[in-house]
Amino acid sequence: MNANGITAAVGEPRPRVEGRLKVTGSAAYVADVPMPDLAHGWMVTATVSRGRIRDIDATDALAMPGVLGVLDHRNARRLNPDAAHHFGPDRGLPMLQDDAVPYAGRPIALVVARTPEQARAAASALRVTYDAEPHDTEFSMNHPAARPASTLFGPEADTGDLEAELAVSTVVVDEVYRTPEENHSAMEPHVATAWWEDGHLYALDSNQGPFSISQVMAMLFFIDRDRVHIRAEHVGGGFGAKTICGAQIILAAMAAEHFRRPVRVALTRRQVFLAIGSRPPTEQRVRIGAGADGRLRAVHHHAAFALSPLAEYIEWCTEQARTLYAAPAIRTELSAVPLDRLPPCTMRGPGATPGSFAFESAVDEVAERLRIDPLRLRLLNQPAASPVSGRPWSTRRLITCLEEGARRFGWAQRDPRPRLRREGNLLVGTGVAAAAFVAGVFPASATIAAETDGTFSVRVGASDIGTGARTALIAVAADALGVSTERIRLHIGDSDLGPNPGAGGSRGTTSCAFAVTEAAKALREKLDDPARPVTVTVDTTPLINWRPAEERNTYSAVFAEVTVDPATGEVRVRRLLGMFAVGRVINPLLARSQLIGGMIGGLSMALHEESVRDPITGRLVTADFAGYHISAHADVPNVEADFVADYEPQDPSGFNGLGEIGNAGVAAAIANAVWHATGTRHRTLPISLGRVVETAAPRDRQEAISAV
Amino acid sequence: MREFAYQRTTQIRDALSSVARHDGARFLAGGTNLVDLMKAGVESPARLVDIRSLALGGISESPDGGLVLGATATNSAVAADPLVRRRYPALSQAILAGASGQLRNMATVGGNLLQRTRCAYFADPSEPCNKRAPGSGCSALGGAHHNHAILGWTEHCVATHPSDMAVPLTAFDAVVRYETLDGPGEVPLSEFYLPVGDRPDRETALPDRALITAVVVPAAEVAGKSRYRKVRERASYAFATVSVAAALDVQDGVVRDVRLALGGVASRPWRARLAESALRGGPVTAERISAAADLEVAAAEPLRDNGYKVTLARNLIEAVLTDLAASSGAASGGAAGNGAAGAGEESDG
Amino acid sequence: MTDDTRSDISLRVNDATYQLAVDNRRTLLDALRDDLSLTGTKKGCDHGQCGACTVLLDGDRVVSCLTLAVVADGADVTTIEGLAGGGELRPIQEAFIRLDGFQCGFCTPGQICSAVGMLAEHAAGWPSAVTRDDSPERTPELSEEEVRERMSGNLCRCGAYPSIVRAILETSVREAVSK
Numbered sequence A: 001m002n003a004n005g006i007t008a009a010v011g012e013p014r015p016r017v018e019g020r021l022k023v024t025g026s027a028a029y030v031a032d033v034p035m036p037d038l039a040h041g042w043m044v045t046a047t048v049s050r051g052r053i054r055d056i057d058a059t060d061a062l063a064m065p066g067v068l069g070v071l072d073h074r075n076a077r078r079l080n081p082d083a084a085h086h087f088g089p090d091r092g093l094p095m096l097q098d099d100a101v102p103y104a105g106r107p108i109a110l111v112v113a114r115t116p117e118q119a120r121a122a123a124s125a126l127r128v129t130y131d132a133e134p135h136d137t138e139f140s141m142n143h144p145a146a147r148p149a150s151t152l153f154g155p156e157a158d159t160g161d162l163e164a165e166l167a168v169s170t171v172v173v174d175e176v177y178r179t180p181e182e183n184h185s186a187m188e189p190h191v192a193t194a195w196w197e198d199g200h201l202y203a204l205d206s207n208q209g210p211f212s213i214s215q216v217m218a219m220l221f222f223i224d225r226d227r228v229h230i231r232a233e234h235v236g237g238g239f240g241a242k243t244i245c246g247a248q249i250i251l252a253a254m255a256a257e258h259f260r261r262p263v264r265v266a267l268t269r270r271q272v273f274l275a276i277g278s279r280p281p282t283e284q285r286v287r288i289g290a291g292a293d294g295r296l297r298a299v300h301h302h303a304a305f306a307l308s309p310l311a312e313y314i315e316w317c318t319e320q321a322r323t324l325y326a327a328p329a330i331r332t333e334l335s336a337v338p339l340d341r342l343p344p345c346t347m348r349g350p351g352a353t354p355g356s357f358a359f360e361s362a363v364d365e366v367a368e369r370l371r372i373d374p375l376r377l378r379l380l381n382q383p384a385a386s387p388v389s390g391r392p393w394s395t396r397r398l399i400t401c402l403e404e405g406a407r408r409f410g411w412a413q414r415d416p417r418p419r420l421r422r423e424g425n426l427l428v429g430t431g432v433a434a435a436a437f438v439a440g441v442f443p444a445s446a447t448i449a450a451e452t453d454g455t456f457s458v459r460v461g462a463s464d465i466g467t468g469a470r471t472a473l474i475a476v477a478a479d480a481l482g483v484s485t486e487r488i489r490l491h492i493g494d495s496d497l498g499p500n501p502g503a504g505g506s507r508g509t510t511s512c513a514f515a516v517t518e519a520a521k522a523l524r525e526k527l528d529d530p531a532r533p534v535t536v537t538v539d540t541t542p543l544i545n546w547r548p549a550e551e552r553n554t555y556s557a558v559f560a561e562v563t564v565d566p567a568t569g570e571v572r573v574r575r576l577l578g579m580f581a582v583g584r585v586i587n588p589l590l591a592r593s594q595l596i597g598g599m600i601g602g603l604s605m606a607l608h609e610e611s612v613r614d615p616i617t618g619r620l621v622t623a624d625f626a627g628y629h630i631s632a633h634a635d636v637p638n639v640e641a642d643f644v645a646d647y648e649p650q651d652p653s654g655f656n657g658l659g660e661i662g663n664a665g666v667a668a669a670i671a672n673a674v675w676h677a678t679g680t681r682h683r684t685l686p687i688s689l690g691r692v693v694e695t696a697a698p699r700d701r702q703e704a705i706s707a708v
Numbered sequence B: 001m002r003e004f005a006y007q008r009t010t011q012i013r014d015a016l017s018s019v020a021r022h023d024g025a026r027f028l029a030g031g032t033n034l035v036d037l038m039k040a041g042v043e044s045p046a047r048l049v050d051i052r053s054l055a056l057g058g059i060s061e062s063p064d065g066g067l068v069l070g071a072t073a074t075n076s077a078v079a080a081d082p083l084v085r086r087r088y089p090a091l092s093q094a095i096l097a098g099a100s101g102q103l104r105n106m107a108t109v110g111g112n113l114l115q116r117t118r119c120a121y122f123a124d125p126s127e128p129c130n131k132r133a134p135g136s137g138c139s140a141l142g143g144a145h146h147n148h149a150i151l152g153w154t155e156h157c158v159a160t161h162p163s164d165m166a167v168p169l170t171a172f173d174a175v176v177r178y179e180t181l182d183g184p185g186e187v188p189l190s191e192f193y194l195p196v197g198d199r200p201d202r203e204t205a206l207p208d209r210a211l212i213t214a215v216v217v218p219a220a221e222v223a224g225k226s227r228y229r230k231v232r233e234r235a236s237y238a239f240a241t242v243s244v245a246a247a248l249d250v251q252d253g254v255v256r257d258v259r260l261a262l263g264g265v266a267s268r269p270w271r272a273r274l275a276e277s278a279l280r281g282g283p284v285t286a287e288r289i290s291a292a293a294d295l296e297v298a299a300a301e302p303l304r305d306n307g308y309k310v311t312l313a314r315n316l317i318e319a320v321l322t323d324l325a326a327s328s329g330a331a332s333g334g335a336a337g338n339g340a341a342g343a344g345e346e347s348d349g
Numbered sequence C: 001m002t003d004d005t006r007s008d009i010s011l012r013v014n015d016a017t018y019q020l021a022v023d024n025r026r027t028l029l030d031a032l033r034d035d036l037s038l039t040g041t042k043k044g045c046d047h048g049q050c051g052a053c054t055v056l057l058d059g060d061r062v063v064s065c066l067t068l069a070v071v072a073d074g075a076d077v078t079t080i081e082g083l084a085g086g087g088e089l090r091p092i093q094e095a096f097i098r099l100d101g102f103q104c105g106f107c108t109p110g111q112i113c114s115a116v117g118m119l120a121e122h123a124a125g126w127p128s129a130v131t132r133d134d135s136p137e138r139t140p141e142l143s144e145e146e147v148r149e150r151m152s153g154n155l156c157r158c159g160a161y162p163s164i165v166r167a168i169l170e171t172s173v174r175e176a177v178s179k
């Protein structure tokens, strides 16, 4: 160990510890774990957007081979109607409790059989009839039901005299931006296997936080939390969709109790689309006023999103407006519009991702109207302290990100005028966007035991959904204990390992790293005593400073180059570069992968992703990967992500989370590049070809052929 | 999925009589469409008669210099076949533009022609759909139809045919050969897909329970200079938004032969005969190409949300023909068009 | 007629032969996972749209979710478990680890099997949708663009695409030969 207390493990680019398991197919995900006497549950979902179940006729289904029974609201056990998760009570959690259908896709029955084929066949033989009621699924920020969103994340900003500053601005951009409903689409569909033993509930469940899921399940089933044991060793992606207590585990637990045997509920891809919450659509009005000198004077960001009356939810789109730039007047507003839709669920870069698309597009429009280089405009308006709270930044390396990114990208050569660069029939453009994502830690506990064989068992309820948490925490533990990583035995992915926030909010790994570091510190004080094993547990709840004097964020600057074929509307991203300030990096190999992955998610959102609902029935039409397009190999260029030197003073080890900053900013950078290429501003995502294709035949075609 | 019997056949006659004998029996080729739809509950055959062991997998030259594509030849095999690549490059390109490598290794010539529409309502038995449940209504007409038809639809169905392969085959006047218990038969691809009318569930002119044995592509010099261009919602595989198969033979600046077909715009591959005849026999110029493209889409009737496809189809016809004209050395010197700036801009809005 | 709906089949998987009695509805994917406990092959969509279930069937890459198990009767199947012969990782597997060609790892078995099949297709001279000189005389050069196009049937929501492409290109020569 050197003088800084830093050994080799943290900061080293090390491959994933579970790499071999994953490339040989031997990493066991939930659906891979065999279970004796297993029965299979097939979920049945509502096909109307609102109404009542008139009848579920199971006569035929029950007579089919292998069928054990059907659970629905008439025979299902009662669940706690007040069960809550992090946004408060969620009336959507208790399933199969009554005949009400609050949204299309609502689970209304579970058919249980010996094999999945039998369960599926019987499920399609179930005859469900409804008394449909008029529904309202059509979202708009001017919807009469719009109301102020919950202020659980704190009050919205209102500093300075907005209207006065707008009045004296040289240019005022006042535009509305829209992002559609989007789906996480983790490659592993949600699945759970549940069983009961002596009043204890056991479940393997693909989720992002076994501990918090165990809390919700305990509430739902009216039992003590320590009677709920949930494991998720390997999880095939989550992106937020597995932070919630999903239908799969609730139904599996109900069925396992009812049929007195282990039950697996594996959602189909379609059911994941229909019954697992997704990112809500947003509509955002942004007004920005600026002086001729390029100084922003007024910033007004009013964002609205859809939710369900069943549960509170926040899509915090207004974060960028209060963080990125200085302005004498800043106002943010957030509205929620309750509709007959499935309750939404946080998705990678919640709030920041749709929010930054709107806000950073608007900032680009200011640059356009002022005829100022958009990078320069951004640099010109960097605040010394939070423009809303006045608190200083704990660390803010955004300027470095912008400048270093610009240098690597070759921004200086860019002609700011749109629609000038052509390559054959293609228009070429570049764009930039900045982003911030609030950072911090949640309480977590870690237990470390010094074992008799010289190894250290580290137990922490972390989830590794592909984040690299496992590999990162081993490095953190090794450094904190001052030993090599080979001596660390890490146990994660289990609700019995103690309180843990799970992988979410970009805080999973930092929260766990904090707990592990503190536990290691405490343990090292006991190591002089030769008795082994010796164990310590530390819960960081009392150690967290909830009111720090400084604002804590991660930052990014994203640069994109696109080509557009105006005749076909095809947009391709040719280059994508992200510079990130994310504190001290635990493992640059894995961190880079995570950021690149996030950027690709942003690319996908910019160009392809859109959940489409039927305008008449309100039902989802794009409930598979043929209808809901995500970027695949051929859409993805060489994406580059790198870090600027950074250290987070609020964290004992200098860390910050980086799970979501990769997404934010990308859609705006791409949209800005499309403007630069074509001269047309796209304020609605995705920038799909139907929106881009141009009517007039481009002149070059004529030239091309006349030159023949 | 309903339970079903399965049987493998090695003789065409056995396959035919098995399907004739058993109610609800269906041929199974690559299964990439049938098994998919069985899982969705759209298809529920009582018996699958696997035809991949029939000796129908060959690709051979026909006496007139055309090609005979065996019905069970995989899409991959056809796309990689040297004769196909040399004589009908657009056919190879079209197949390669469809689905994924894995699916093309499974999918067959016959199955590709008979694949069902990708209309999302068709694939969801809980939705009304005239094609799946005649008389139940068309959900797409007033629903989500961003990628539905702009040509040849009726209010009974506005779906498109998803096949890429069928588009160049239509342009090349391919003929479908089949076998029934009563003997063999043939139907040109141009008559294979029935007009939508009021029975969108009736899709093809193939006799009931007939087995496609081959697709015959006649010799055509023009096909050697052909191209397929597909526009889709992402660069990675996806069904076509609009696609164009075109072949152009220009000599001394004059169009000797031209073939043009569109995919993604109608219930069947759309042979663009209006555009073809506007071009055939005349000089190849930018104006004439633009005018031909305009002419072909003039009859288009977009739905509420797919008007962009009209523009796209028009532009794509123009782009592909322009590329072909430019790469055909014979056009040199012949083309004018310099002074006619704007000639292409009078397309519909 | 229930007997009609089941079949006795023989599958040769990763060089071992198995006799199975399967429900005709069972897909090869489910047979591998549930009957043979070869759970390395993943189910991401069950409809041919994601590539997570890719295996090699008689050497060709296919999606096992749309392949019925009875259809594979008598065939030779290679799954991710069979790629690393005798515990020795193949070059491509080693490169996936070294270059971090995955995050959650769920799409990884499909990506690797697909890559192995794809390299064989390329070695056989098959063109792709981005092959510019598609004359049959030329084997297209395996560029990044070619790899991306040929691999585009394998979705990765974690977005590991750039490292996957790198891993494939780095090992393409060795992998193509070792097939």
Ligand SMILES: Cc1cc2nc3c(=O)[nH]c(=O)nc-3n(C[C@H](O)[C@H](O)[C@H](O)COP(=O)(O)OP(=O)(O)OC[C@H]3O[C@@H](n4cnc5c(N)ncnc54)[C@H](O)[C@@H]3O)c2cc1C
Residues within 6 Å of the ligand: A626, B026, B027, B028, B029, B030, B031, B032, B033, B034, B035, B036, B051, B071, B072, B075, B097, B098, B099, B100, B103, B106, B107, B108, B109, B110, B111, B112, B113, B114, B115, B162, B163, B164, B165, B210, B211, B212, B213, B237, B238, B239, B240, C047, C048, C049
């Ligand atoms: C995810 C996905 C993406 C796709 N993308 C594309 C795309 O972009 N472009 C495209 O063109 N296609 C695409 N396809 C469709 C694919 O090409 C078709 O599914 C395939 O060509 C069907 O061939 P098959 O042999 O698998 O047919 P099967 O599924 O076996 O059969 C289809 C139908 O044809 C009948 N049939 C098959 N062979 C015969 C015969 N010889 N005689 C009589 N009847 C027969 C069957 O009974 C069945 O009704 C895609 C498919 C999937 C799953």
Ligand code: SF4
Residues within 6 Å of the ligand: B117, B119, B120, B121, B122, B128, B129, B130, B131, B132, B137, B138, B139, B140, B141, B156, B157, B158, B159, B200
């Ligand atoms: S367009 Fe055709 S396939 Fe689609 S819902 Fe209407 S009738 Fe059915």
Ligand code: FES
Residues within 6 Å of the ligand: C042, C043, C044, C045, C046, C047, C048, C049, C050, C051, C052, C053, C054, C063, C064, C065, C066
């Ligand atoms: S599971 Fe087979 S392709 Fe997705």
Ligand code: FES
Residues within 6 Å of the ligand: A187, A236, A237, A466, C101, C102, C103, C104, C105, C106, C107, C108, C155, C156, C157, C158, C159, C160
């Ligand atoms: S590694 Fe997670 S989906 Fe590819």
